[in-house]
Amino acid sequence: MHELSIAESLIKIIREEMAKHGLTKLLNVKIVYGQISAIVPEALETAFEVLTVNTPFEGAKVECEVKPMMVRCRQCGEEFSPSHEERMIMPCPKCATEFGHEIIAGRELYIENIEAE
Numbered sequence: 001m002h003e004l005s006i007a008e009s010l011i012k013i014i015r016e017e018m019a020k021h022g023l024t025k026l027l028n029v030k031i032v033y034g035q036i037s038a039i040v041p042e043a044l045e046t047a048f049e050v051l052t053v054n055t056p057f058e059g060a061k062v063e064c065e066v067k068p069m070m071v072r073c074r075q076c077g078e079e080f081s082p083s084h085e086e087r088m089i090m091p092c093p094k095c096a097t098e099f100g101h102e103i104i105a106g107r108e109l110y111i112e113n114i115e116a117e
């Protein structure tokens with residue numbers, strides 16, 4: 001379960017960030033993950049809960065938001081978000097080229113917001 005190691009590194013980042021600002025109690029954290037980053041949000045939330053038991057982060061709310069995948073057409077440069085059903089072939093809405101597009105979004109994983117006191 002790779003969410004566990006992801007949660008671990010997120011907690012480390014949050015802890016450093018909070019220490020910088022002299023904060024101790026984490027209330028809420030918002031995580032943005034890409035559609036093709038292979039993150040299962042429920043698993044990430046559970047991992048976060050498990051890892052924060054008996055720590056100042058216990059009880060913090062984890063919000064996950066998915067970012068859709070975006071590709072840039074290799075033929076005409078059009079940027080578009082392929083629909084779920086078309087993930088294996090991704091016809092460009094402009095020129096209908098189906099393969100070889102460059103993935104420009106959808107793999108990200110970052111903390112968007114931390115609420116703490």
Ligand SMILES: [Zn+2]
Pocket residue numbers: 073074075076077078092093094095096097
């Ligand atoms: Zn195109």
